[in-house]
Amino acid sequence: MSENWMPIRRTSKNGPSTHLIDLSYRDEKRVPDKARTLASMIEVAFDKPEDHGMGDTAESQSLDASFDDVTAAFQTSDAVLVGRVRGQGVMRFFVYSSAPTQPTIAGLARQAFAGRTIKLHHKEDPSWSLYSALLPTPLEQRGFDDLSVAEHMRSAGDPLTTPRDVRHYVYFPDERTARAFADEIQKSGFKTDVKASAKPAPGAMMCVIASRDDAIECPGITDITWMLSEQAKKLGGEYDGWEAMLIQPKRKGLLSRLLGG
Incomplete structure (x- = not known):
């Protein structure tokens, strides 16, 4: 994991969660990125979320490993992974790209997590407000x-x-x-x-x-x-x-x- 990634543990009324955020876009003043205005959230359900909703370590590591293949494939597109949140029974991956890349992101996600329950959410976010909400206090x-x-x-x-x-x-x-x-x-x-x-x-x-x-x-x-x-x-x-x-x-x-x- 790059030194630009910051781990955060948070607790809310919905339970505990762990966050990993790439701070390089903030620190290098690359927010917002006008070339990447589409925010995508890939939500993958845990098979065994456990009572705390965070799944076990083995399953979490398995999902991260699967997504490594996705991020490697991103290198041929303009998509970038900016954060990951684990909690509430799911793992959420946050990606920014240009709008034409949306089908590529969806296809790669379904391929990486074949057989799992996943949801894909996309929205235009030219101000990178979703990324800003992930940043540490x-x-x-x-x-x-x-x-x-x-x-x-x-x-x-x-x-x-x-x-x-x-x-x-x-x-x-x-x-x-x-x-x-x-x-x-x-x-x-x-x-x-x-x-x-x-x-x-x-x-x-x-x-x-x-x-x-x-x-x-x-x-x-x-x-x-x-x-x-x-x-x-x-x-x-x-x-x-x-x-x-x-x-x-x-x-x-x-x-x-x-x-x-």
Whole structure:
């Protein structure tokens, strides 16, 4: 799976669901794509949806594998897969293309999922509103970004649970708003350093570095980053991210190993 694909788990009154969304169209500012104005949704029913409506892992993987053949065939057309949602007893695949490609999409889907119950939905969507509805909320994006950093550190042996100095970077358009933010978060135990931005730009002339000892496991770290992000937003600022020292368990010395300690 490309790094441009973001997984999201959501829960609604209709039950749990998992989403995979290709963020490249958003991040590369390719939305809307004027050459692909037809939105198609391919809905495939699970044979065994289970009580939660998400099917079992084996069936989900089987459907994904079948659709891989469809996306490979897309390479000879202008169709692109932009998202997949699993839940409510079905797997839904979201595709954008030009209108003349609709019969090709339908034919490939029926071929890939032969013997299964499928439904095809098509609509003209020049604004890519369906894609926009799939995109993560700001809180979901913040949590995903935090998890990506934390998991990278975990893979290097960091237990994540050890409190350490975590430094957050927040940018503001002027010194007044930057200092107002610093004064506010100091009440929550943060040390702050207000300075001119190293890379000044409109809306980011000043930088506040906020530091506090915290663990970096999720979702706890996101509770912190989201609070800072929302507070910055109230003052016209923008939260930019965090960094922390990597902590690894102490390795036993040679004498300790020899003695079995």
